[in-house]
Amino acid sequence: MINILEQLTEQQRDEVKRQLALYSQGVQEIIPLEELEMKVAKSILQHKPLKVKLGLDPSAPDVHLGHTVVLNKMRQFQENGHIIQLIIGDFTGKIGDPTGKSVARKQLTDEEVKHNAKTYFEQFAKVIDMEKVELHYNSKWLSQLLFEDVIQLAGKITVARLLERDDFEERMALHQPISLHEFFYPLMQGYDSIMLECDIELGGTDQHFNILMGRHFQEKFGKEKQVALLMPLLEGLDGVEKMSKSKKNYIGIDESPNEMYGKSMSIPDERMIKYFELVTDFSPEDLQDLRENMAAGQMHPRDAKMLLSRTIVKMYHGEEEAEKAEQHFISVFQKRELPDEIPTVVWAGDLEVPVIELLVELNMFTSKSEARRMIENRGVKLNGVVVEDSKLQVKVEDKLIVQVGKRKFIEIKK
The missing domain is CATH 3.10.290.10 (RNA-binding S4 domain)
Structure with a gap:
């Protein structure tokens, strides 16, 4: 790494620092940070974009702000000229990711995967440039594997290592069944990284085990190991539970401007900075200014929350709709007036x-x-x-x- 950094000009080293600060913003864990710095430096030196992977099993078609935590991080890489590799798990989705589940997940049909994926693309386009995304379906390579290939892949990981997963450990302790096919999910996710030769894989902290499988198998197959960027899970409007439609504590990115603004105003004060950090387009410098202003009492929490709400609506509906939503909120909730238009x-x-x-x-x-x-x-x-x-x-x-x-x-x- 030292040799690579020494080959950079001062301007290039500043660019490495800038990108690292941006990619580190809001991240829970980078495994390992030193390798990310090396990859960014190498990319700048060789004028070669990094390959940044996000794998999706489209199990539900509606996207909320919790999903955009990873998408916003992808957008940062994309805006710096790196390649986004979006993998639709049309093969793995039919098996079901057991992560965080006390029972085996429902296996999706081909029709469900295609329907959900189409809806995902439409909604993802509000965050990232889908025209510049490298789109892959993992059935292209996974469905071609022979049983001999699967045995060879399985031979590169131990059962003890697989049982280290928290969800498997818990189910074993509770004497709940684990189907054999569930063990193959992290193997297949790791195999995706082999096929695409990913430099970086993004995911939530709940994907820690699966993403590290990519590093493990890349090493076993003699390839350069990917770096894992693990994003924190976003608490919902209750400030406690992970944002989820089932818990009704979510803000959907397809919701109306008024609904989106009103819900954003109910975000607990202690979660505001986290929302600014994870779901808005604020730069590291903007965030630092915001923190300092709030700490010094120069910005009232109410004004900060209105800025947050306006920013969220602007990102998905534009500046004009954000202004209208704010005026609607002020007239209805702050002045206790009725809205201009009532159904x-x-x-x-x-x-x-x-x-x-x-x-x-x-x-x-x-x-x-x-x-x-x-x-x-x-x-x-x-x-x-x-x-x-x-x-x-x-x-x-x-x-x-x-x-x-x-x-x-x-x-x-x-």
Whole structure:
């Protein structure tokens, strides 16, 4: 590494430092950092872009901000001229990644993989330039392996090493079954790195074991080892659990500007810097200024959160929509005014109806139990008045405004 750095001009060494600072921003772990520096230096010296890999098993078609943590890091590499190798696990996805699972994952069909992958591409294009992405489907090489090849690959890893995975250890301790095919998932992910000769592989911290398999097998096959960049998992709007649609603590990148802005304003104060770091396009210098201003009390947490919300909306909907969403939020939530445009519903039902039935009929909830819980949490208003009683009988009148939470409004027309 010293020899490579000594061959660089002072300007080139500054560029190595700049890129390292950028790629290190928000990263949980780089394995190993020294090799990343060497690869960046070599890339600059030889004018040869690095190959940066991200593997995906498209198990769900909707992308939220938690997914963009890795995508934003890819964008940084892409903007510096490096090659993004996006691998769609159309073969591995049919097996299912056991990472973090107490039971074997559902295996996807070809149709599910293709449908989910198409949706992924459309949403990824909001973060990275998909026209410059090197797209691969790992069935191209994995489906061509003979059984003899699989045996040879399996012979380069021990069972003890595979059982080091936390999820396998936990299932063994709980006497829960582990199917033999699950052991082959990290082997196949490692084989992808062999075929593409990746320099760097990105992933969440939950992919630690799988990504290190790429280094292991590249070494076994006599290739230069990839560097692992492990990104932290993003807590959702509750500030505790990993962002997830199932936990309803997520911000989807396809959501409307108003919804996206309103949800962003509910991010806990103590998570704001992490969101700026992981899901926005702020530079390391911008982040440092933000930290210093907040620490010195020169920026109020409310103003910082509005900046964060505006930045997130701008990234996915543009500057104009971000400004509109901010003004909408200010008028509705800070000034307690009604939004300029409220969806209307023509009511043709009974003139007096239980409040829970009214909420379900208006499609504001999918079930009566959900509606009841929201009422008990004081989250339902009629004409601005909080509903205290879940058994309330509502007289349905013209221009009655029904509000759920902070962002859902419906005006009844008769």
